[in-house]
Amino acid sequence: MHNSTSALPVEAIRDASRRLVRELGFMKPTLAGTRLPASAVHALIEIGDHGIHSASALCEVLQLEKSSVSRMVRKLIEAGEAMETSSQQDAREKQLALTVKGKQTLAAINQFARIQVCRALENIPSSTHGTVKEGLGLYAEALATVRKNVSLPVSTVFNDLSIQCGYCPGVLGRTIEMHAHYYSRNAGFGHFFEAKVASGMADFMGRLDAPRNQIWYAIKDGKIVATIAIDGEDLGSNIAHLRWFIVDDGLRGSGMGRRLLKEAVSFCDEQQFSEIQLWTFNGLDAARRLYEDAGFALIEELTGRQWGEEVIEQKFSRPRPITLSSSYSAE
Structure with a gap:
């Protein structure tokens, strides 16, 4: 870990991060061409595309409190986007799944996002596409590492x-x-x-x-x-x-x-x-x-x-x- 951040591009990365948030639409009350807030859009993606089927797993993936996820799931169910079923392993455990309407909403979200990304990539040289992918992935993973080990210096991990x-x-x-x-x-x-x-x-x-x-x-x-x-x-x-x-x-x-x-x-x-x-x-x-x-x-x-x-x-x-x-x- 560096003792000083003077040699790191901290302010430039902060600025780019803020612009990403704004350009992707996260400052708006709804996201991805839907009438849903960002947390609900992410929940549909995790349930439908990434196989997250429980509220507790959503809490971990979305980094939200249990009460916030419970309210969001309830609203998705009331809107006909999601449904709860009993687990085959434990009838007391509820499993989340998308309804037909929810799957249609997810398809529209994915289409919106793909078009958004493709249009952005068209404005930069194709030779840099891999750099963008790797850079964003590394930065996201580094942020997650900081969140999970915020009080644990890298030098003492092992x-x-x-x-x-x-x-x-x-x-x-x-x-x-x-x-x-x-x-x-x-x-x-x-x-x-x-x-x-x-x-x-x-x-x-x-x-x-x-x-x-x-x-x-x-x-x-x-x-x-x-x-x-x-x-x-x-x-x-x-x-x-x-x-x-x-x-x-x-x-x-x-x-x-x-x-x-x-x-x-x-x-x-x-x-x-x-x-x-x-x-x-x-x-x-x-x-x-x-x-x-x-x-x-x-x-x-x-x-x-x-x-x-x-x-x-x-x-x-x-x-x-x-x-x-x-x-x-x-x-």
Whole structure:
């Protein structure tokens, strides 16, 4: 962290941020050509496009208080844009979904936004489009990191944390626990998903002694707080399967995920796998940025229910580099 901000373009970035807010229409009472406020527009996008199906998950994604989200959801339901249904896993838990009207509104919002972005990009050289995309993404992620770790200096994030690999007591249960809690809150997954993670990991742990299988985990204050695994056997054809990548809430955005991913990718290159594959689903934007930074590309997308709930499933792949270096960096 710099001791002085004099060398940083702080005022220019502040000015550009204010202009973005104004030009995108966030100063107006409604947004994106609708009669809805900005928070409601974002809620429709998260529910319809990103698979956020619970009010608690909306609170986290939109960074709003529970009472504010409850009022907003109630208004969307009253307007016929959204509806609540009982969870298949727990009848006491309400799941959010868009109505036919809500889906039509979302389609109009997306069309409005795409036209807005396309018209803006037409006014700058095409060679700079990638720079705009990367810059906005990096800045948004950096702001999120500050929000989540506002009192935690970067230099101290990993002082009492270590990365280890191989079996250790509790790694199976802790990995399942972190997955169950995170995906219940953020995707509405229930007991089917938790059981699937548990059965898959139980099978994998029985094969962990094989030289091309490995699991890494970060330990902080004696507790496992992040995991990632490479299954070198289940896909065959010399393809590595990246599985069970999860970072606990307290370390999300700290860079720990990037470190673990680096360990896993380096292992695959050392083992000379021809390719690494992983499955995820649409809406996990922070994870997707990590994958793409590490050389993964989206190669398949389809609607499926392999985790128990219907989501847009995504398959990513990273071919082994033609020329391998002794160290891999995802920075």
